[in-house]
Amino acid sequence: MPRRHPPPRGARLSGVWLFTDERAATPLARLAVLLPPGSGIVVRHDGLAPGARWRLFRRLARIARARHLSLLLAGPPALARRWGADGVHLRRQGGGAAAQARRLDLVRTMAVHDRAEARGARRAGAQAVFVSPLHPTRSHPGAPTLSAAEWLRLARLAGGQAVALGGMTPARARALRRRAAGSGIALPGWAAIDAWDDRGKMKAAKRQQRQKRNAVPT
Template sequence: MRPRHPLPSKLPKLWLVSDERAATGLAELAALLPPGGGIIFRHDGLAPEPRWRLLRRLMRTARARGLVVVLAGSPDMAWRWGADGVHLRQRDADRARQAHELGLLVTMPVHDAREARQARRAGADAVFISPLHPTRSHPGAPALSRAAWLRLARLSGATPIALGGMTAPRARALNRTSDRTNGWAAIDAWDEKAAKRRARQKRNAVPI
């Protein structure tokens, strides 16, 4: 089955992971992404109807800015709701075939070698390998070393995306130690960027 929207020839290297804890609205965060970026839409705590409405608003922004949106959930829901792909939790890896038949991109989380191998078997297009650095999302979770992260990237057989305390400087440092350009994703980094942008706009505002 052909995808409902043309899928990108290259997977995004820069991603926003939505989170209900963010102080900034999702539309404002999405506006910070450059064209060709990607969004993992989670907001799992919302009831289906408001979650669908939020996704529809996000999709309008994404279409205008050339962004890829991947829904955390099931392939059939991602297809019905008009997302470009589905973010499958490890427990749903066996649904990757269905997602590909629907013409959806498939992304998966990876935290260890077992999950990396499962993502490879599932034929995931991209994997979010975490945590590379300590992160507020998983307080106390041990971070991966760069060497361990790169081993998981090779083992997964998919486009690797670094997640967990990521910032642009940390992404550049990772890529200096790799033989490929890896992608990166963040939650807090985008929220902090939005806050700095608002503060700058406030400073530059001209009093009436």
């Protein structure tokens, strides 16, 4: 796949993100087209066989090009570069790969759950950090959540653009931005799995209702 074009160094990344998840009931291609132009997608789906994961990535890449979305791969930087991703999402075990991602000129994002990971993200020069979980989330039921004050402290410590993850919705994102005003960090972005899946299921239900109405003889 031809190399995509990552944002310039220091550029502000998208404030809205979709994390792919195998739990989602809505096909990912349908979720991707729900995203506003300029949003971002982090492709996970680690449970897929390599060939199937590549085909999923390639399908999302076509949508991303058409809708001007950033496309990041969660995994090794070399694989992200080979597949033509804009960047790489480095998880807990991936901090040591940050230098390689920088050499490959990939956008770097990292997961942050605590102070140690926040400091690691700052040392790695992560351009965006996904700080979580801010709210209870279906992907990790029962996991302890961060208070808004704790979230802001980790975001400041980590540096880079802060993105909230964990039970996020547009309304919760607006509330966090109000809380962040005057806190010394840029307006935070938000990322979700279930909020996008819920929206996809709602659209599918409306589509089915329209089809039933159209099928009724007049």
